[in-house]
Amino acid sequence: MKNLKIGEKVSNVLTNRKLIKFTKHRHKRRIGNFKIAPILQNDFYLDFQGVATNVNFSAKTSKRFRKILSEFIKTCRFVNLFITNSCTCRCTMCNFWRQNKTFMKDSIFMKTANVLEGLGFYNFSLTGGEPLLHPKYFDFVKILKHKGFYVNSPTNGTLLTERNAKRLRESGIDSVSVSIDSLNPEVADKVRHYPGQLHSALNGLKLLKKYGIPSSAIVLLAKHNIHEYSEIIKKLDAEYDTPSILCFPDAGIGPLEDINFNKDELVKLLDELLILKKEGYRLLNATEYLREIKRAYLNQKRCIPCYGGYYYVNVYWDGRVTPCFNKGTICHINDLSVDSLRKRGCTDCLNQCFIEFSYISDCMARKKFFTLWKERSETLELHFLG
Protein backbone atom coordinates (compact mmCIF):
# COMPACT_ATOMS: atom_id res chain seq x y z
CA MET A 1 0.00 0.00 0.00
CA LYS A 2 1.46 3.36 -0.84
CA ASN A 3 0.98 6.56 1.10
CA LEU A 4 -0.89 9.49 -0.30
CA LYS A 5 1.09 12.46 -1.51
CA ILE A 6 -0.07 16.04 -1.18
CA GLY A 7 -2.53 16.81 -3.96
CA GLU A 8 -3.15 13.18 -4.82
CA LYS A 9 -6.70 11.85 -5.10
CA VAL A 10 -7.53 9.59 -2.21
CA SER A 11 -9.53 7.34 -4.52
CA ASN A 12 -6.32 6.53 -6.41
CA VAL A 13 -4.85 4.59 -3.55
CA LEU A 14 -7.70 3.31 -1.41
CA THR A 15 -8.65 -0.28 -1.86
CA ASN A 16 -10.49 -1.34 1.18
CA ARG A 17 -13.01 -0.40 3.81
CA LYS A 18 -12.12 -1.24 7.36
CA LEU A 19 -12.80 -0.21 10.89
CA ILE A 20 -13.04 3.45 11.50
CA LYS A 21 -15.46 5.33 13.56
CA PHE A 22 -16.86 8.68 12.84
CA THR A 23 -17.08 10.30 16.25
CA LYS A 24 -17.81 13.85 17.11
CA HIS A 25 -16.13 14.28 20.41
CA ARG A 26 -12.57 12.99 20.12
CA HIS A 27 -9.57 14.34 18.26
CA LYS A 28 -11.66 16.82 16.33
CA ARG A 29 -10.33 17.84 12.96
CA ARG A 30 -11.99 20.61 11.02
CA ILE A 31 -12.18 20.14 7.27
CA GLY A 32 -14.08 23.01 5.69
CA ASN A 33 -17.32 23.06 7.60
CA PHE A 34 -17.05 19.42 8.63
CA LYS A 35 -15.43 18.02 11.71
CA ILE A 36 -13.94 14.61 11.22
CA ALA A 37 -12.61 12.65 14.10
CA PRO A 38 -10.57 9.54 13.44
CA ILE A 39 -10.31 7.28 16.46
CA LEU A 40 -6.62 6.71 16.02
CA GLN A 41 -4.03 9.41 16.20
CA ASN A 42 -2.74 9.74 12.62
CA ASP A 43 -3.13 13.27 11.41
CA PHE A 44 -4.59 13.94 8.00
CA TYR A 45 -6.47 16.54 6.08
CA LEU A 46 -8.31 16.20 2.84
CA ASP A 47 -10.60 18.46 0.93
CA PHE A 48 -14.07 17.72 -0.35
CA GLN A 49 -12.84 16.24 -3.61
CA GLY A 50 -10.92 13.71 -1.59
CA VAL A 51 -7.53 15.27 -2.26
CA ALA A 52 -4.94 14.86 0.45
CA THR A 53 -3.61 18.13 1.77
CA ASN A 54 -1.26 16.81 4.38
CA VAL A 55 1.72 14.46 4.36
CA ASN A 56 1.91 11.15 6.20
CA PHE A 57 -1.34 9.80 4.92
CA SER A 58 -0.65 6.19 5.79
CA ALA A 59 -2.34 3.16 4.32
CA LYS A 60 -4.07 2.60 7.63
CA THR A 61 -5.43 6.11 7.55
CA SER A 62 -6.46 5.60 3.95
CA LYS A 63 -8.66 2.71 4.96
CA ARG A 64 -10.20 4.86 7.63
CA PHE A 65 -10.98 7.59 5.12
CA ARG A 66 -12.79 5.09 2.94
CA LYS A 67 -14.98 4.26 5.90
CA ILE A 68 -15.57 7.95 6.58
CA LEU A 69 -16.90 8.35 3.06
CA SER A 70 -19.30 5.48 3.57
CA GLU A 71 -20.37 7.00 6.89
CA PHE A 72 -21.05 10.29 5.09
CA ILE A 73 -23.30 8.50 2.68
CA LYS A 74 -25.09 6.71 5.47
CA THR A 75 -25.79 10.00 7.21
CA CYS A 76 -28.04 11.31 4.52
CA ARG A 77 -31.40 9.99 5.80
CA PHE A 78 -33.54 12.17 8.02
CA VAL A 79 -36.67 11.71 10.07
CA ASN A 80 -39.08 14.10 11.71
CA LEU A 81 -40.21 12.06 14.70
CA PHE A 82 -43.41 13.61 16.05
CA ILE A 83 -43.56 12.38 19.63
CA THR A 84 -46.63 14.47 20.49
CA ASN A 85 -49.10 16.92 18.98
CA SER A 86 -49.54 18.66 22.33
CA CYS A 87 -48.15 22.19 22.47
CA THR A 88 -47.85 25.20 24.76
CA CYS A 89 -48.56 27.55 21.83
CA ARG A 90 -51.62 28.06 19.65
CA CYS A 91 -49.98 29.21 16.42
CA THR A 92 -52.21 30.54 13.66
CA MET A 93 -50.44 28.46 10.98
CA CYS A 94 -50.53 25.11 12.78
CA ASN A 95 -53.09 22.34 13.09
CA PHE A 96 -51.40 20.18 15.73
CA TRP A 97 -52.73 21.98 18.80
CA ARG A 98 -56.27 21.79 17.35
CA GLN A 99 -56.22 17.97 17.57
CA ASN A 100 -56.76 15.72 20.61
CA LYS A 101 -53.58 15.54 22.69
CA THR A 102 -51.56 12.42 21.90
CA PHE A 103 -48.16 11.22 23.10
CA MET A 104 -46.04 8.57 21.40
CA LYS A 105 -45.90 5.34 23.39
CA ASP A 106 -42.56 3.80 24.36
CA SER A 107 -43.24 0.73 22.24
CA ILE A 108 -43.81 2.78 19.06
CA PHE A 109 -40.78 4.93 19.83
CA MET A 110 -38.51 1.89 20.26
CA LYS A 111 -39.91 0.23 17.15
CA THR A 112 -39.32 3.43 15.16
CA ALA A 113 -35.73 3.80 16.39
CA ASN A 114 -34.95 0.17 15.54
CA VAL A 115 -36.63 0.14 12.12
CA LEU A 116 -35.04 3.43 11.04
CA GLU A 117 -31.64 2.31 12.28
CA GLY A 118 -31.91 -0.73 10.03
CA LEU A 119 -32.80 1.47 7.07
CA GLY A 120 -29.77 3.74 7.45
CA PHE A 121 -31.50 6.75 9.02
CA TYR A 122 -29.04 8.76 11.05
CA ASN A 123 -30.46 12.20 11.65
CA PHE A 124 -33.42 12.42 14.03
CA SER A 125 -35.47 15.54 14.58
CA LEU A 126 -37.35 14.85 17.80
CA THR A 127 -40.30 17.13 17.37
CA GLY A 128 -43.96 17.84 18.13
CA GLY A 129 -46.08 19.80 19.05
CA GLU A 130 -43.73 20.94 21.72
CA PRO A 131 -41.46 17.90 22.17
CA LEU A 132 -40.39 18.89 25.70
CA LEU A 133 -43.99 18.27 26.83
CA HIS A 134 -43.55 14.52 26.32
CA PRO A 135 -42.96 12.96 29.75
CA LYS A 136 -40.31 10.64 28.27
CA TYR A 137 -38.61 13.28 26.12
CA PHE A 138 -35.19 13.16 27.83
CA ASP A 139 -35.22 9.35 27.92
CA PHE A 140 -35.97 9.29 24.20
CA VAL A 141 -33.02 11.58 23.45
CA LYS A 142 -30.72 9.38 25.54
CA ILE A 143 -31.89 6.23 23.76
CA LEU A 144 -31.29 7.76 20.34
CA LYS A 145 -27.89 9.05 21.39
CA HIS A 146 -27.00 5.67 22.82
CA LYS A 147 -27.74 4.19 19.40
CA GLY A 148 -25.32 6.71 17.85
CA PHE A 149 -27.82 8.92 16.00
CA TYR A 150 -27.60 12.64 15.47
CA VAL A 151 -30.44 14.25 17.45
CA ASN A 152 -31.87 17.73 16.99
CA SER A 153 -35.04 19.14 18.51
CA PRO A 154 -37.02 22.11 17.33
CA THR A 155 -38.83 23.91 20.18
CA ASN A 156 -40.95 27.02 20.57
CA GLY A 157 -38.70 27.95 23.52
CA THR A 158 -41.46 28.26 26.12
CA LEU A 159 -40.07 25.34 28.16
CA LEU A 160 -36.39 26.23 27.86
CA THR A 161 -35.85 26.81 31.56
CA GLU A 162 -32.49 26.53 33.31
CA ARG A 163 -33.45 23.04 34.54
CA ASN A 164 -34.47 21.82 31.10
CA ALA A 165 -31.36 23.29 29.46
CA LYS A 166 -29.26 21.39 31.99
CA ARG A 167 -31.20 18.19 31.34
CA LEU A 168 -30.76 18.68 27.59
CA ARG A 169 -27.02 18.90 28.10
CA GLU A 170 -27.08 15.73 30.20
CA SER A 171 -29.17 13.92 27.57
CA GLY A 172 -26.37 14.42 25.02
CA ILE A 173 -28.59 16.13 22.42
CA ASP A 174 -26.62 17.43 19.43
CA SER A 175 -28.49 20.64 18.70
CA VAL A 176 -31.68 22.58 19.42
CA SER A 177 -33.54 24.94 17.09
CA VAL A 178 -35.74 27.62 18.62
CA SER A 179 -38.69 29.32 16.85
CA ILE A 180 -38.35 33.09 16.47
CA ASP A 181 -40.95 34.92 14.36
CA SER A 182 -40.01 38.51 15.03
CA LEU A 183 -37.87 40.51 17.42
CA ASN A 184 -40.99 42.51 18.26
CA PRO A 185 -42.65 40.81 21.28
CA GLU A 186 -46.15 41.90 20.21
CA VAL A 187 -45.81 40.24 16.81
CA ALA A 188 -44.43 37.08 18.41
CA ASP A 189 -47.33 36.89 20.89
CA LYS A 190 -49.87 37.43 18.12
CA VAL A 191 -48.44 34.59 16.00
CA ARG A 192 -47.85 32.09 18.80
CA HIS A 193 -50.74 33.05 21.11
CA TYR A 194 -48.42 32.58 24.06
CA PRO A 195 -47.63 35.70 26.09
CA GLY A 196 -43.88 36.22 26.40
CA GLN A 197 -42.90 33.58 23.80
CA LEU A 198 -40.16 35.79 22.36
CA HIS A 199 -38.66 36.45 25.78
CA SER A 200 -38.64 32.72 26.59
CA ALA A 201 -37.13 31.85 23.22
CA LEU A 202 -34.31 34.43 23.47
CA ASN A 203 -33.62 33.48 27.07
CA GLY A 204 -33.66 29.82 25.98
CA LEU A 205 -31.01 30.56 23.36
CA LYS A 206 -28.83 32.10 26.09
CA LEU A 207 -29.28 29.04 28.31
CA LEU A 208 -28.44 26.68 25.44
CA LYS A 209 -25.22 28.62 24.96
CA LYS A 210 -24.50 28.53 28.69
CA TYR A 211 -24.75 24.72 28.64
CA GLY A 212 -22.76 24.41 25.41
CA ILE A 213 -25.60 23.08 23.23
CA PRO A 214 -25.33 24.12 19.55
CA SER A 215 -28.42 26.14 18.68
CA SER A 216 -30.12 27.98 15.85
CA ALA A 217 -33.25 30.06 15.31
CA ILE A 218 -36.00 28.79 13.02
CA VAL A 219 -37.58 31.83 11.42
CA LEU A 220 -40.83 31.00 9.64
CA LEU A 221 -41.29 33.36 6.71
CA ALA A 222 -44.68 35.08 6.83
CA LYS A 223 -46.40 38.34 6.00
CA HIS A 224 -45.92 39.59 9.56
CA ASN A 225 -42.11 39.43 9.24
CA ILE A 226 -41.26 39.58 5.52
CA HIS A 227 -40.46 43.33 5.72
CA GLU A 228 -38.09 42.90 8.66
CA TYR A 229 -36.82 39.42 7.77
CA SER A 230 -33.29 40.46 6.76
CA GLU A 231 -32.98 42.59 9.90
CA ILE A 232 -34.07 39.64 12.07
CA ILE A 233 -31.38 37.43 10.51
CA LYS A 234 -28.72 40.12 10.95
CA LYS A 235 -29.69 40.87 14.56
CA LEU A 236 -29.89 37.22 15.57
CA ASP A 237 -26.39 36.75 14.24
CA ALA A 238 -24.80 39.97 15.46
CA GLU A 239 -26.60 40.59 18.77
CA TYR A 240 -27.63 37.10 19.86
CA ASP A 241 -24.76 35.13 18.26
CA THR A 242 -27.35 32.77 16.75
CA PRO A 243 -27.48 31.40 13.20
CA SER A 244 -30.91 31.26 11.54
CA ILE A 245 -32.80 28.87 9.31
CA LEU A 246 -35.42 30.15 6.91
CA CYS A 247 -38.51 27.97 7.19
CA PHE A 248 -41.02 28.22 4.35
CA PRO A 249 -44.76 28.01 5.13
CA ASP A 250 -46.38 24.70 4.21
CA ALA A 251 -50.13 24.23 3.77
CA GLY A 252 -49.73 20.66 5.03
CA ILE A 253 -48.95 21.98 8.54
CA GLY A 254 -51.84 24.41 8.85
CA PRO A 255 -53.77 27.35 7.39
CA LEU A 256 -51.77 29.89 5.39
CA GLU A 257 -54.34 32.75 5.12
CA ASP A 258 -52.84 34.72 7.99
CA ILE A 259 -49.25 34.39 6.90
CA ASN A 260 -49.02 34.49 3.09
CA PHE A 261 -47.08 37.16 1.24
CA ASN A 262 -46.85 38.31 -2.38
CA LYS A 263 -44.38 37.35 -5.08
CA ASP A 264 -42.59 40.71 -5.41
CA GLU A 265 -41.95 40.95 -1.67
CA LEU A 266 -40.58 37.43 -1.65
CA VAL A 267 -38.27 37.79 -4.64
CA LYS A 268 -36.86 41.04 -3.20
CA LEU A 269 -36.25 39.34 0.14
CA LEU A 270 -34.55 36.33 -1.45
CA ASP A 271 -32.13 38.65 -3.27
CA GLU A 272 -31.36 40.34 0.05
CA LEU A 273 -30.81 37.00 1.77
CA LEU A 274 -28.46 35.77 -0.95
CA ILE A 275 -26.41 38.95 -0.41
CA LEU A 276 -26.47 38.48 3.38
CA LYS A 277 -25.10 34.98 2.96
CA LYS A 278 -22.31 36.29 0.73
CA GLU A 279 -21.52 38.90 3.37
CA GLY A 280 -21.08 36.09 5.89
CA TYR A 281 -24.27 36.35 7.94
CA ARG A 282 -25.19 32.96 9.31
CA LEU A 283 -28.31 32.02 7.42
CA LEU A 284 -27.93 28.26 7.40
CA ASN A 285 -30.03 27.45 4.35
CA ALA A 286 -28.27 26.17 1.27
CA THR A 287 -27.88 28.91 -1.34
CA GLU A 288 -29.39 26.61 -3.94
CA TYR A 289 -32.53 26.19 -1.84
CA LEU A 290 -33.01 29.98 -1.66
CA ARG A 291 -32.57 30.13 -5.43
CA GLU A 292 -35.08 27.30 -5.81
CA ILE A 293 -37.76 29.32 -3.98
CA LYS A 294 -37.05 32.22 -6.29
CA ARG A 295 -37.27 29.98 -9.37
CA ALA A 296 -40.61 28.61 -8.17
CA TYR A 297 -42.10 32.08 -7.65
CA LEU A 298 -40.79 33.35 -11.00
CA ASN A 299 -42.35 30.31 -12.74
CA GLN A 300 -38.93 29.11 -13.84
CA LYS A 301 -37.91 25.47 -14.08
CA ARG A 302 -37.39 23.92 -10.64
CA CYS A 303 -33.97 22.32 -10.21
CA ILE A 304 -34.17 20.47 -6.88
CA PRO A 305 -36.34 17.37 -7.01
CA CYS A 306 -37.76 16.58 -3.58
CA TYR A 307 -37.12 13.07 -2.32
CA GLY A 308 -39.47 13.20 0.66
CA GLY A 309 -40.27 9.55 1.33
CA TYR A 310 -36.76 8.46 0.42
CA TYR A 311 -34.15 10.59 2.16
CA TYR A 312 -36.63 12.07 4.60
CA VAL A 313 -39.79 10.80 6.27
CA ASN A 314 -42.23 11.91 8.93
CA VAL A 315 -43.14 9.39 11.65
CA TYR A 316 -46.12 10.37 13.81
CA TRP A 317 -47.06 9.54 17.43
CA ASP A 318 -49.27 6.65 16.29
CA GLY A 319 -46.58 5.09 14.09
CA ARG A 320 -47.87 6.45 10.76
CA VAL A 321 -45.09 7.09 8.24
CA THR A 322 -45.56 9.74 5.54
CA PRO A 323 -43.19 11.15 2.90
CA CYS A 324 -43.89 14.70 4.16
CA PHE A 325 -46.78 16.88 5.42
CA ASN A 326 -48.65 16.87 2.13
CA LYS A 327 -48.69 13.28 0.91
CA GLY A 328 -50.63 10.29 2.20
CA THR A 329 -49.44 7.63 4.60
CA ILE A 330 -46.80 5.23 3.26
CA CYS A 331 -47.45 2.59 5.92
CA HIS A 332 -47.22 1.98 9.66
CA ILE A 333 -43.70 1.96 11.10
CA ASN A 334 -44.09 -1.80 11.75
CA ASP A 335 -44.28 -2.37 7.99
CA LEU A 336 -41.64 0.11 6.80
CA SER A 337 -39.00 -1.54 4.64
CA VAL A 338 -36.43 -0.46 2.11
CA ASP A 339 -39.01 -1.10 -0.63
CA SER A 340 -41.37 1.45 0.93
CA LEU A 341 -38.82 4.24 0.48
CA ARG A 342 -39.16 5.62 -3.03
CA LYS A 343 -37.61 8.52 -4.88
CA ARG A 344 -40.46 10.53 -6.36
CA GLY A 345 -38.73 13.77 -7.42
CA CYS A 346 -41.73 15.90 -6.42
CA THR A 347 -41.90 19.71 -6.81
CA ASP A 348 -45.33 20.36 -5.28
CA CYS A 349 -44.23 22.63 -2.44
CA LEU A 350 -41.24 24.49 -1.01
CA ASN A 351 -40.94 22.95 2.45
CA GLN A 352 -37.42 23.68 3.69
CA CYS A 353 -36.80 20.38 5.51
CA PHE A 354 -37.69 18.11 2.65
CA ILE A 355 -36.36 20.07 -0.31
CA GLU A 356 -33.19 21.39 1.25
CA PHE A 357 -32.24 18.05 2.75
CA SER A 358 -33.13 16.23 -0.49
CA TYR A 359 -30.60 18.48 -2.17
CA ILE A 360 -27.95 18.00 0.51
CA SER A 361 -28.55 14.26 0.87
CA ASP A 362 -28.45 13.72 -2.86
CA CYS A 363 -25.15 15.62 -3.10
CA MET A 364 -23.79 13.40 -0.32
CA ALA A 365 -25.06 10.19 -1.86
CA ARG A 366 -23.54 11.16 -5.19
CA LYS A 367 -20.36 12.27 -3.41
CA LYS A 368 -20.70 15.81 -4.78
CA PHE A 369 -18.47 17.08 -2.03
CA PHE A 370 -17.28 20.02 -4.09
CA THR A 371 -20.87 21.27 -4.44
CA LEU A 372 -21.36 20.87 -0.71
CA TRP A 373 -18.13 22.69 -0.05
CA LYS A 374 -19.24 25.53 -2.35
CA GLU A 375 -22.42 25.85 -0.30
CA ARG A 376 -20.30 26.37 2.81
CA SER A 377 -23.54 25.72 4.62
CA GLU A 378 -23.22 25.50 8.37
CA THR A 379 -26.44 23.51 8.13
CA LEU A 380 -24.24 20.61 7.19
CA GLU A 381 -22.30 20.98 10.35
CA LEU A 382 -25.27 21.72 12.54
CA HIS A 383 -27.46 18.93 11.21
CA PHE A 384 -24.97 16.24 10.33
CA LEU A 385 -22.12 16.48 12.74
CA GLY A 386 -23.08 18.67 15.67
Ligand code: SF4
Ligand atom coordinates in the same frame (compact mmCIF):
# COMPACT_ATOMS: atom_id res chain seq x y z
S1 SF4 B 1 -46.28 25.67 15.09
FE1 SF4 B 1 -45.04 24.61 16.62
S2 SF4 B 1 -45.16 25.94 18.40
FE2 SF4 B 1 -46.85 26.51 17.09
S3 SF4 B 1 -48.61 25.32 17.80
FE3 SF4 B 1 -47.64 24.19 16.15
S4 SF4 B 1 -46.24 22.79 17.13
FE4 SF4 B 1 -46.77 24.39 18.62
Ligand code: SF4
Ligand atom coordinates in the same frame (compact mmCIF):
# COMPACT_ATOMS: atom_id res chain seq x y z
S1 SF4 C 1 -42.11 18.74 -2.67
FE1 SF4 C 1 -43.42 19.05 -0.90
S2 SF4 C 1 -45.25 17.81 -1.35
FE2 SF4 C 1 -43.61 17.06 -2.68
S3 SF4 C 1 -42.67 15.37 -1.54
FE3 SF4 C 1 -41.49 17.23 -1.08
S4 SF4 C 1 -42.38 18.04 0.79
FE4 SF4 C 1 -43.86 16.58 -0.07
